[in-house]
Amino acid sequence: MQGVFAVPDAISRREALAGLGASGLLFRKAASAVTTAAPVAPVAIARCKTYEPSELTPVLDGMFDKLGGLGRLVQGKTVAIKLNFNGGPTVRLGHLPLGDTHWPHPNLLAAAMHLMARAGARRIRLVEGAAAPRTDPFEEHMLDANWDPRQFLSAAPRVEFENTNYANAAKKFTRLSVPHGGLLFPAYDVNHSYADCDVFVSIAKYKDHPTTGVSTVMKNLFGLTPLTVYGNGAGKWEDNDLVYGNDRIQILHRGARQPAMGALPEIDPASPRDDNYRVPRVIADLTAARPVHLAIVDGVKTMAGSQTPDPWCTPIEPGVLMAGTNVVNTAAVAIAAMNYDPRAPKGTVPFERCDNKLLLAEQLGAGSADPSRIEVAGPSIREVMFDFRALREKRRSQRPDRPFGGRGRTQN
Amino acid sequence: MPTPDNWIPLRWPSAWVDPALLGLLEGAPFNCLTMEWNASLAPVAAKARAAGLSLVAIGNQAARSAGAAAGLESPSEALPIAPDSVWPGIAIQADGAEPSGPTANPWIDSNGWLLRLAKARSPRKTVWLMFEPPGAPRVVPLEAYLRAIADTGAWGGRWVVSLDSDLRGGLARGDVQALASWKAIAAAVAFFERHRDWSALEPLGVVGVVSDFAGPNETTSQEILNLLGRRSLAYRILEASAAATASLAGFQALIYVDEGAPAPLLRRKLLAFAERGGLLLAGAAWNRADGKPTGIDHPRVDVRRLGKGRLAISKTSDPDPFMIARDVHMLLGRTYDVARFFNLSAFLSYCAASSDRARELVQIVSFAIRFPNDLATAWVPGKYASARLWSLGSEGPSPIEMVPENGGTSLLLPPVPVYAGIELFGKKG
Known part of the structure; x- marks a missing residue:
């Protein structure tokens, strides 16, 4: 493992990381050297046109088989599945339910849970930082979105829900240190569920993102950071059992202040106060600090244009699922299947304004972002490609000032 | 004249x-x-x-x-x-x-x-x-x-x-x-x-607010009504003077936070409601010997088991109506929602029905000044033969597309900048 995290001798680690946001030449030198060392694991791709369990479950089952089977991963284990509940539960793209646009579809989640239970998972814990008070049962957040939590309770024998914005029963947060010191923070304080699990799963749609270019199973990890520590109202409302707001703009995006509740401050307070610099680094840090054992990309139905619904988003039906045991690899394949270059440097599509979080994670040794190195099982990337890039260019031609959505960029 | x-x-x-x-x-x-x-x-x-x-x-x-x-x-x-x-x-x-x-x-x-x-x-x-x-x-x-x-x-x-x-x-x-x-x-x-x-239609809602709505109870009880509405938690009003003899059929939760102990008859009625499986959220004056501890860690109410139901006693004599509205909703659960709404950021709703339930009415008053042009959705837990929409400024009603969702029906609405009146007919099942 040590070699995986090694940075080539010719370039110091500081130079390499600085180069990601500055010199394209240095960036390319660093990246090309490291990419050969970053881990790779197969990514399974399958076509799936609907969320009907009769189609979904066997397709997913076949994909897991191609990854070596779920049994070796989950048998007798506690599994934590990080959902991707971005935006409010009552905000839809037009009339479409959230599972058709920006939350992973509940039937997909239930199918994955069913297969995990069948493979012998001892306990499945659904985890997410829901912008809801501590005393609100997490299931209520699902009901607010018109999901039925009973669908998940019946999918596996022992199912738990945890709102990871709070320490909850553990009474305190768990500190996840970033290997080799971290890019923005040396460590992140998170709910115990992210540490007290044998298997960590990230499930998310693939879609565009205003701050980080694209959002998939890697960006999902940004939500590990509890709002009570890293949210706008962190340190202000806990006594009232309330979360103020639902984003992390002040601390993680802008660096206007440091985290609350005793979490470690960032490494370099003089670093750019620019979310295009900061947010990709937070994601890369978390990718390295909390390795994902199974990443599932929901591309049956999703949307192009932003992270959360706004009038500029386009609902789409690529009809594809992807899964892998390395989250960077899986994200890279998913991004390539969006007709984007997962290795594109800052300033180019899809990372026009931000640093490339995949390359940052690759630098930390979390996984390769180079699709040419990643074995794909099932249809090829080209065969399942959906042209997000063309939709992006179309939006850009219509509104050059707002290629990522019409409601600003303040969502996390 | x-x-x-x-x-x-x-x-x-x-x-x-x-x-x-x-x-x-x-x-x-x-x-x-x-x-x-x-x-x-x-x-x-x-x-x-x-x-x-x-x-x-x-x-x-x-x-x-x-x-x-x-x-x-x-x-x-x-x-x-x-x-x-x-x-x-x-x-x-x-x-x-x-x-x-x-x-x-x-x-x-x-x-x-x-x-x-x-x-x-x-x-x-x-x-x-x-x-x-x-x-x-x-x-x-x-x-x-x-x-x-x-x-x-x-x-x-x-x-x-x-x-x-x-x-x-x-x-x-x-x-x-x-x-x-x-x-x-x-x-x-x-x-x-x-x-x-x-x-003339009867209000729907499984939450009852019991109070005399007067004197020292006026501000809190009335603000509870206001804030239950703000949560779109459908409620019905029970005057304390009549509640002891009123039918509690259809209620799943009752709120009684008036100052002092209730009259003996009302107290017995409320306890019986909880013992049969209901949720009773009571003020701090309620006798804490009722029920058995559940061990639930809650900052504002002591949740106790009472027969088949629950008794949640406020820990403070001056409870915050905002918190009461929220706590009763979350203790009861959204499973009992009579409607859910999407893409309506600041609004109030009122759900009512004819006594035979042949006709139901969902009214929405929108106060949104942000994104008022978003398409809206109202979800109701039942299935219906037909639905129609009344809007201000329209000559007559227009049909509403109904889509099955989560065991109920999603009603696909146009943007609701001010008002929508939704009539539902022929509830099935």
């Missing part, structure tokens, strides 16, 4: 002394003019009376006496006028900011709860509200008038329509835009008059 119960009132501006301005009432539903009397209004009063309009004196005692002397009627005792009504809308602070709580939801000023309470107290009477539009420098757009009419009409009340100085002046000058606004205002009032039968 219409009887007081049928009066459709307009506050006649004191400066409108030209009888020709009565021409504005042509085609409008108003049949009653309220006047703050001064002698220069005599020609207007004479012509209005001749046209069959009812005239009612308002204002201070002197103005009402002068009006009575001039032959104007007094507001009848049969016509309740709710005090403390407000201009409906998102509350704006003096600095122009929108005040909001820690949930970041804007505060809504509404009279919905006030009308619900008035109707519970006087079921057969139509309540008048006499709030005024905000004065300068606030500009009052047409939408604000429509919202004021909807926020009254949806709950079966009547607003004594009062015009701001800009609109009064515009109408007096014959300004085209002002006349267009006036027509829309009149049409909105007429809409709710045409649907006056809706107020």
